[in-house]
Amino acid sequence: MSGTPESVYGRTRSILITGASSGIGAALAEQLAPYGGKIALTARRAEQLEEVAQRVRQLGGVPLVLPCDVTDLAAVREASARVSAEQGAVDVAFLNAGIGDPLALPRFDAEKLRQIFAVNVFGVTNWMDALLPAMIQRGSGILAATSSLIAGRAMPGASVYAATKAAISSMLDGYRVEGRLYGLQITVVEPGFVRTPIHGDKPVSRPFMVDVDQAAQIIVEGVAEGKALIRFPWQMAAALQVLRHLPNALFDSFGRKMVRKPRD
Numbered sequence: 281m282s283g284t285p286e287s288v289y290g291r292t293r294s295i296l297i298t299g300a301s302s303g304i305g306a307a308l309a310e311q312l313a314p315y316g317g318k319i320a321l322t323a324r325r326a327e328q329l330e331e332v333a334q335r336v337r338q339l340g341g342v343p344l345v346l347p348c349d350v351t352d353l354a355a356v357r358e359a360s361a362r363v364s365a366e367q368g369a370v371d372v373a374f375l376n377a378g379i380g381d382p383l384a385l386p387r388f389d390a391e392k393l394r395q396i397f398a399v400n401v402f403g404v405t406n407w408m409d410a411l412l413p414a415m416i417q418r419g420s421g422i423l424a425a426t427s428s429l430i431a432g433r434a435m436p437g438a439s440v441y442a443a444t445k446a447a448i449s450s451m452l453d454g455y456r457v458e459g460r461l462y463g464l465q466i467t468v469v470e471p472g473f474v475r476t477p478i479h480g481d482k483p484v485s486r487p488f489m490v491d492v493d494q495a496a497q498i499i500v501e502g503v504a505e506g507k508a509l510i511r512f513p514w515q516m517a518a519a520l521q522v523l524r525h526l527p528n529a530l531f532d533s534f535g536r537k538m539v540r541k542p543r544d
């Protein structure tokens with residue numbers, strides 16, 4: 281399945297990016313555009329997608345703007361049919377749309393939790409539903425889903441978000457092996473902190489934070505190389521490996537420093 285970026289993302293290739301209106305998705309589109317492929321850009325905000333499409337065009341790609349909510353299975357199936365009709369069956373899909381919400385314990389709300397799962401988990405599986413039949417029939421295709429390093433161990437202040445990412449990493453860990461029987465490459469992308477609007481409007485600094493263009497480059501190259509798992513930056517990946525195996529007593533004393541009781 282692996283190849284050069286030119287062979288994986290080149291002129292004849294049909295590519296899809298979810299969550300393409302900002303952050304990592306928009307940066308992926310810009311990294312991929314110079315290879316000349318046909319790139320379907322999907323998210324809810326059409327205006328932002330048009331801006332990304334314009335940059336893709338300037339950089340040599342052929343964009344298709346496709347406003348769609350990943351939580352709406354019927355709309356996803358319809359959007360997928362449009363991609364196939366307009367740019368050919370999807371060869372490479374970056375299933376990247378996602379939202380973050382700390383959902384602190386005093387704010388716990390099952391509806392809100394459902395919403396986070398709807399985007400981060402079912403947003404991925406809705407697109408898998410739409411794309412897998414044609415990929416399996418053709419015996420080829422690449423699915424790259426954006427999880428997170430936090431999938432390895434939930435951090436206080438991001439428990440529900442971590443649970444959604446653990447669901448993706450775990451499910452695709454199994455499907456990756458099955459996928460090979462059908463000629464599919466299934467890649468899990470687990471970034472650490474990346475500078476994107478998911479962290480809010482104000483500039484933030486987090487440990488070993490990576491610029492969005494650098495993140496997109498790592499993902500684009502890793503997927504082309506056929507990697508099953510893309511974890512970065514290595515410092516954060518190593519830290520998460522340690523945290524994952526830390527006994528609860530130690531983990532709790534570390535974790536307590538990360539959260540505070542709200543004042544009200």
Ligand SMILES: NC(=O)c1ccc[n+]([C@@H]2O[C@H](COP(=O)([O-])OP(=O)(O)OC[C@H]3O[C@@H](n4cnc5c(N)ncnc54)[C@H](OP(=O)(O)O)[C@@H]3O)[C@@H](O)[C@H]2O)c1
Pocket residue numbers: 298299300301302303304305322323324325326328348349350351376377378379380399403426427428429470471472473474475476477478479
């Ligand atoms: N930035 C980080 O530190 C970091 C670290 C690890 C993993 N990640 C993951 O990376 C992925 C991309 O996030 P980002 O950091 O690039 O954040 P971002 O800039 O906020 O991008 C999120 C994207 O998801 C789309 N999206 C949200 N809800 C959607 C819905 N219901 N239907 C369709 N699209 C929807 C947004 O577009 P619309 O609002 O236009 O719909 C946007 O394009 C996410 O899965 C995130 O969990 C990020």
